Amino acid sequence: MQTMSQHPPHWDSLPPTVPGSVRCPVCLSTEGCASATELTCPAGDTHCYNGILLISGGGIFTSLRLQGCTSEAGCNLLNNIEKIGALTVREYCIHEDPASSNQDVLTCQRGVMVKLQTNSAQTPVEWTASGSQTCEAGEMCQETLLLVDVGHRSLIVGSKGCSQIRTHESPTVTVHSGPPGMLVASYARFCSSSGCNRADSSSVLLDAIPRPAPPVPGDLQCPACVELFGSCSENSDIVTCPKGTIRCYRGSINLRGGGLSSSLDLQGCMAQPSRYLLNHRHNIGVFSVIENLSTRLQDKKNSFITE
Incomplete structure (x- = not known):
């Protein structure tokens, strides 16, 4: 009978992240992102994402504010998916001018x-x-x-x-x-x-x-x-x-x-x-x-x- 190894399984560790040249605010919140921390994105992430996911169904009714790094521009974080199990998800992006640091505040x-x-x-x-x-x-x-x-x-x-x-x-x-x-x-x-x-x-x-x-x-x-x-x-x-x-x-x-x-x-x-x-x-x-x-x-x- 074959004996089982007493040593735990071994997985290769993820390669270290190489920093890129883009910096983005990073936030995951149901309240807002006014105090989001700005971090350097990994190499390959060339755009900043700024959007909202409206999530409903299964007794959940909430909006989730998201900011972070992404590899492509646009408003398609979920690849056009609108149903995840019992949940319905709607995505809205907040379009801001990256060349302007002084956004109009209403x-x-x-x-x-x-x-x-x-x-x-x-x-x-x-x-x-x-x-x-x-x-x-x-x-x-x-x-x-x-x-x-x-x-x-x-x-x-x-x-x-x-x-x-x-x-x-x-x-x-x-x-x-x-x-x-x-x-x-x-x-x-x-x-x-x-x-x-x-x-x-x-x-x-x-x-x-x-x-x-x-x-x-x-x-x-x-x-x-x-x-x-x-x-x-x-x-x-x-x-x-x-x-x-x-x-x-x-x-x-x-x-x-x-x-x-x-x-x-x-x-x-x-x-x-x-x-x-x-x-x-x-x-x-x-x-x-x-x-x-x-x-x-x-x-x-x-x-x-x-x-």
């Missing part, structure tokens, strides 16, 4: 708005900032609105401030789910001049979405509720859904970013074939969002479907 309006009331889908509400914020180099100003209307009650959430995400500067209005069922719509704008995130009311969203005709009652009844920082009760108000709705919705949206970290609990009437209000979307402006369905959804025949 001052942006800053504040969070949360209003739970009636008629927010028809009547604009005031959207003012509580103060201002000096951004880090390379950041943009942002303003994001999310509106959820279940019929008799609506929630509008807004955020203004600095953003590490650098993207298009044209406002984006999206109707994620619309009448005759629950209305979920959003407005997002990123801009690159001081104080440019100065929309003063929710009309920037309401004026850009279609106004539906008065609803015709249908034959489906559903509990209707929207709650922030809480849960819909088993005794939520029952409403008669408009004609054209096909099921009752029950679920939640986990919301992170822009100064907010909470869960929206939702019940209401739904018209679209998809059972998801956000159609698997994971980012709305500065917000990271994850939608979770209840395990029991009610259709127009008042039977329950298990997802």
